[in-house]
Amino acid sequence: MTRRSLLGVAAWPVLRAYCQAGSAGQGMASRGVAAAPRRRFSGLPFLARFTDVAAQAGLRATVTAGHPARADYAIEAMSCGAAFLDYDNDGWLDILLLTGSRFGDPDPNASNRLYKNNRDGTFTDVTEKAGLLRSGYFYGVTVGDYNNDGFDDLFLTGWEQNVLYRNNGDGTFTDVTRQAGLLHPHPRFSTGCTFVDYNRDGWLDLFVANYVTFDPLTVPRAGKPNECSAQGLFCGPRGLPYGHHWLYRNNGDGTFRDVTDAAGIARPNQGYGLTAVAADFDNDGWPDIYVACDSTPSLLFRNNHDGTFREVALERGAALSEDGMEQAGMGLAIGDFRLRGALDILKTHFSEDTPVLYVNNGHGDFSDLTSRSGLAVETRYICWGAGAADLDNDGKPDLFLVTGGIYPELQDRYRTPRVIFRNLGQGQFEELLGIAGPGVEARHSSRGCVFGDFDNDGDVDILIVNHNEPPSLLRNDVSGSNNALQIRLAGVASNRSAIGARVTVRYGACVQTQEVLSQSSYLSCNDRRLHFGLGAAVNADVEIRWPLGRSEELRGVAAGQLIHVTEGGGITHSVKFRRLA
């Protein structure tokens, strides 16, 4: 079943009709499954409430993504992600929003945008001052300090060219793509990207996923019946050649070397790659790489500890749906959903399909527990960005998904609401309908979303990319008395961003593991400060495993604060959460 089934497949013209209609091997994969029955609502109160404060915060620029009424090519429909980052190290989250474009009629105001946090709930657009004014088709972002100078750098994927921006430490960035050896001679449709110190040398390497091989000279434009669609919708991904995924090794001198072949990344079936996550799924101390693939089996590159990887998603149970089918893998949320000290994977998909929950046995073998966990009740929407975040600070990571149609031509299905699954514990979730605030009910065609505490008040807020609209900034106002703890890590021997560090927190009777990631959701990068809701617990024990393997334990850390921990140096300072009026 393909997306064409959403439209009804036109009868094939016969005889003199000069048949020009869609092909069976087109579109995005959807299993066409019905939603599972909803269980009785738990009746528990939900203490988080989300309000969209984007306009009052000054986030008013539209994110361009194709024409509002149509999409000519997949390159318009698939963008884009965003990042919460602290580019100026002032302790307040800033925002990077990527942009898409319009084919043949580019929006003159479209640009990637950097917003500086004014520390009062508002932001200032500093794009131009920062040297980031740039239009084009951008998709993914990863944030990390690749040169270990103490300031976060940016890598952006796009069609036709990816870009590495070095943070100059003075509020500006410099495009160093060419100097770094990352300029590619031919256009690519790159999507997922993640910094990862795969060889544990203390320098951040770079993995880049690609979607399809796209050439506007050969791929038909939407708008009239073509070889992809009788309805004149855009082509892809099925029927188009795969993109190829790339791994670049950081040479430690500001340059990178393509090690794709040597590392075994080029060997397996490739697939239509989207979001990429680097994390230690088998808990062996070495980062692995998982790629959500659209309409093809997703990929799990297991780190062999010798500079190479082996693709193991099929054998580890993380490639397909429960019934063995390919799914339209878009976004990823990584979390310890069952509080067992292992990283589980939630992957988002097309409508008429469920998100999938791969539960990790702690050694990197996954079981698909989507149905049993209560997640199969929602199949109405095309889901993109996702996060595993403890939205109400009750000590259990919840799930937040953003949704949106891919065909502006189908307006009735184009703008759709956000989805929250509350974690009930014991591996069970329930979808919350109508009780999490207007910011959740609002309908948009959304893509990336990022999670972070932009107002430093101790709860998780959410920034969402909306197509051809300004973004949504969902301020979370948590009521009640639940506690939380945030942890920011700084590597010394390990990479400065501490990407790949694993933190296990024990609070009350719970244990929860998180890792510092540099991409998840949909092509996006979350706040690198790890957020642990603690429920009623007033303190917690923290165990840190740094990327190079060193372990550190912090006992009885008080809730209600952000702690800064430096590798080998313990807590260097802490900041109490602000209590907002």
Add this chain to the structure above:
Amino acid sequence: MTWRSRASILGIGFYLVTGPLAAQQGPIEDAWTFLRSGQRGKAVALLQEIIRQHPSNPDARLLLGSIWTEEGRRDDAVTELTEAVRLRPGSAEAQNALGEAYLKFDEPESARAPLERAVKLQPGFSAALVNLGAALLRLGEPVAAGSYLDRGIAVLKGAAEGAYPLYLRAKIHMDRGRAEEAAADLNRAVKLRPDFPEAWSDLGEARRTLGDDSGALAALQRAVALAPDDAIAQYRLGSELLAQGKAHDSLEHFQEAVRIDPSDQSALNGLQRALRAADNAQAADQVKDKLAALFRAKNAEDRNSVEAIRLNNEGAALEKGGDLRGAIQKYRDALALCPDHTGIRTNLAAALLHTGQWSEGVSQLREVLRREPGNGKVRAALNEALSHPPPLR
């Protein structure tokens, strides 16, 4: 379902020998007797003889058409049953038999009109109500389907034939996420027909959805016992066992599912997972390789499909510009990439006929009809071509 089509013929037989024309139906009663005693060949020969002698005998055509339906002879069945309907348009049985034939040959759109007529003629005709419900279900109209199925279930009360509409109604419930209602209908269905494997299999799925692991297992085991060659039931049972941590027990069912359909990727994936869980990594890797090959083949097929349509569209453009030879070559190239595509084949056939290549054109149209027997436009085109053969040399 075999037991359903047998029931259908039984129904026709009953009507014929007890209906108002029974006194004139002696030979047909004989045919029916042959049929009941398993002498199908004799029954068919007798019915054909009756039709030869009395071409306007609707009952003979009705019974013969129903036999052809059961034997899968689509064209013969539709011809006889259409004629039966023409001869006796007020017969709900004839209308129902024609609709049922279309349903059996996967043409629910064609089935709809005769079935609607059957229900209008005889509102309490349970078989027609159920068939119409089934047709509408396949046409994606679950609300209307449900109402006809409900009426059929009410008419059938507690009869064994009521199992089938209950089974269909359960599918509607499942599609709407109402597993409890589905399970209730399926429980009733298997009570009415304990030998209904598909109902047991769906009951297993419904119970699994409801979290009733032991009930799911029991139902699926029953389904497999009744229909060991049902790949879906075997796969479902294997999956349930694997989910319950019984990897070793699941193996035989996945293996059976793969034996029945070696390219079933669900079963292959289940098998490789089960083998791995059962600590047989080597065999699991072999199955995984097959699965990977399947994905590669699908990808190649997808790409061929897009390329074929591109070539086809180029051919269409050439044809529009008057270059029929160029168009034919494009269509041939397209068909080589995507031989299952009946639209491309139809375009090739038409171009061939227009360039006087009658024999190959007709043969291509026949091939389209073999793949798509319900394509009325192509059938008309074939008839048109056959009525204008090239002059003999």
